[in-house]
Amino acid sequence: MANIAKIFASRAQGVLQAAARQPQVATRFSSSSTNNWEYIKTEVAGEGKNVAVITLNRPKALNALCNGLMKELSTALQQFGKDKTISAIVLTGSEKAFAAGADIKEMVGNTYSQCIQGNFLNDWTEVARTQKPIIAAVNGYALGGGCELAMMCDIIYAGDKAKFGQPEIALGTIPGAGGTQRLTRVVGKSKAMEMCLTGNMIGAQEAEKLGLASKVVPADQLLGEAVKLGEKIGTHSNLIVQLCKEAVNTAYETTLQEGLKFERRTFHATFSTSDRKEGMTAFAEKRPAKFTNE
Numbered sequence: 001m002a003n004i005a006k007i008f009a010s011r012a013q014g015v016l017q018a019a020a021r022q023p024q025v026a027t028r029f030s031s032s033s034t035n036n037w038e039y040i041k042t043e044v045a046g047e048g049k050n051v052a053v054i055t056l057n058r059p060k061a062l063n064a065l066c067n068g069l070m071k072e073l074s075t076a077l078q079q080f081g082k083d084k085t086i087s088a089i090v091l092t093g094s095e096k097a098f099a100a101g102a103d104i105k106e107m108v109g110n111t112y113s114q115c116i117q118g119n120f121l122n123d124w125t126e127v128a129r130t131q132k133p134i135i136a137a138v139n140g141y142a143l144g145g146g147c148e149l150a151m152m153c154d155i156i157y158a159g160d161k162a163k164f165g166q167p168e169i170a171l172g173t174i175p176g177a178g179g180t181q182r183l184t185r186v187v188g189k190s191k192a193m194e195m196c197l198t199g200n201m202i203g204a205q206e207a208e209k210l211g212l213a214s215k216v217v218p219a220d221q222l223l224g225e226a227v228k229l230g231e232k233i234g235t236h237s238n239l240i241v242q243l244c245k246e247a248v249n250t251a252y253e254t255t256l257q258e259g260l261k262f263e264r265r266t267f268h269a270t271f272s273t274s275d276r277k278e279g280m281t282a283f284a285e286k287r288p289a290k291f292t293n294e
């Protein structure tokens with residue numbers, strides 16, 4: 001037993017030393033967008049230029065999510081989704097607002113039949129459909145559809161002044177893109193009910209305490225931290241990251257027994273990949289893995 005413990009300890013030390021030898025990545029941005037976006041900005045960031053950054057860019061309306069913005073966001077996500085050089089995507093807004101919700105002025109005149117026949121909200125599903133990991137970097141207001149958009153992402157990092165809320169009730173409507181569903185799964189019924197029925201906002205610290213955000217950082221460091229997280233994810237096999245994301249998401253969408261079965265089968269499936277073989281071989285040989293996403 002003692003020998004086994006020693007072998008594990010020495011292997012673990014080897015891996016940690018190998019990790020420590022890896023160069024520290026400096027975060028930098030380069031504008032490489034070729035699209036003429038009206039409502040968003042796109043860039044690639046990170047030492048390996050493998051993290052896409054999508055910035056909601058409608059500052060005068062606090063990034064209210066109008067149809068045009070949601071269409072551009074969908075298109076950008078599809079483009080980065082297909083781009084093999086991109087390992088992770090960061091979605092962010094401005095210092096004042098991640099997004100203050102769906103565009104109230106745009107939808108004020110909508111009728112029920114227009115909502116149904118125009119498939120209102122259809123462009124909102126792309127974020128949740130994206131196979132690559134998406135990190136929401138939330139500064140300022142994330143309200144209504146803005147909070148829902150952040151919750152569609154895989155990980156939320158919050159700036160220390162971020163505010164989350166579902167204020168639709170004050171407008172005579174209810175959340176329509178996951179506010180009553182995703183929020184309840186994350187923070188539990190009592191808190192979700194309180195937020196949805198009062199419209200009260202919660203701050204970044206409380207969001208972290210509730211598990212809505214996984215980290216709170218000073219506002220001016222938020223984007224850098226989110227990109228660093230994307231880079232860290234990008235050091236692993238993109239293929240296995242995708243499978244892992246799918247398995248975690250399955251926990252939200254099915255029963256425990258079905259989820260465990262899906263996880264087990266997906267785990268088995270990793271044994272058909274070169275990257276699983278490389279990852280374990282590299283561990284045994286005490287060297288960093290070279291993943292090929294195959």
Ligand code: CO8
Nearest residue numbers: 060061062064100101102103104105143144145167176177
């Ligand atoms: N829609 C349209 N315009 C907005 C929105 C919005 N959601 N939020 C802010 N704006 C506009 C304001 O009208 C104002 O424009 P203008 O200068 O032309 O008057 C500008 O942004 C700046 O806003 P304020 O002057 O109000 O800024 P303050 O700092 O005083 O207040 C607040 C900031 C508290 C965020 C305030 O703007 C506010 O309460 N906004 C509305 C928040 C809200 O109710 N969000 C929920 C919207 S409904 C929704 O999201 C439903 C989602 C359902 C699914 C998706 C459907 C598509």
